[in-house]
Amino acid sequence: DGGITQSPKYLFRKEGQNVTLSCEQNLNHDAMYWYRQDPGQGLRLIYYSQIVNDFQKGDIAEGYSVSREKKESFPLTVTSAQKNPTAFYLCASSINNLNTGELFFGEGSRLTVL
């Protein structure tokens, strides 16, 4: 089945450690996105990529890094520079077209810093 796979679903890390969240899609979508969701809050855009080997910062990129070496993959690294990394992270993808621009989401990764 086509879709977006995020892993791991739950992740614990100690302060000062970098962690990488995986996001893979087999929808052949050009664009991919990372959003962060805090409890009871809406989603905030971290990074997005419209094409392989290119990506742009979103609204809250500080303390995060990404890569887009393959169309299917858009991993997110939460670095030790991120002051408050405990959150729910959602990866999404979309076809770049003039129509709905609907985002398809993965099931999310919940990161907890101990």
Next chain:
Amino acid sequence: AQKITQTQPGMFVQEKEAVTLDCTYDTSDQSYGLFWYKQPSSGEMIFLIYQGSYDEQNATEGRYSLNFQKARKSANLVISASQLGDSAMYFCAMRGHAGGTSYGKLTFGQGTILTVHP
């Protein structure tokens, strides 16, 4: 800058009744799109309905309809015949001008938790 406001932190509805979830937006873009997503407790985001700013008719998808009032900058979601499975968080979102780097970049509201009572 774009902004989405959902003023209802929580809503309650009786099963089989209709409910309206409010959403207002602010943008200087002439062309934009409005979305509603559902987020069950599992965390996944489920796309419900889309309305383009130039669409003259309100969007409908099954039990979901979008009450689009452009002059008021509102895009309320109406769920008819509520079901227990409709209990979830609902997010209104906006995509700005459909040009180049704006594709797919959605700005989300804070969400409304809907609880459907039997």
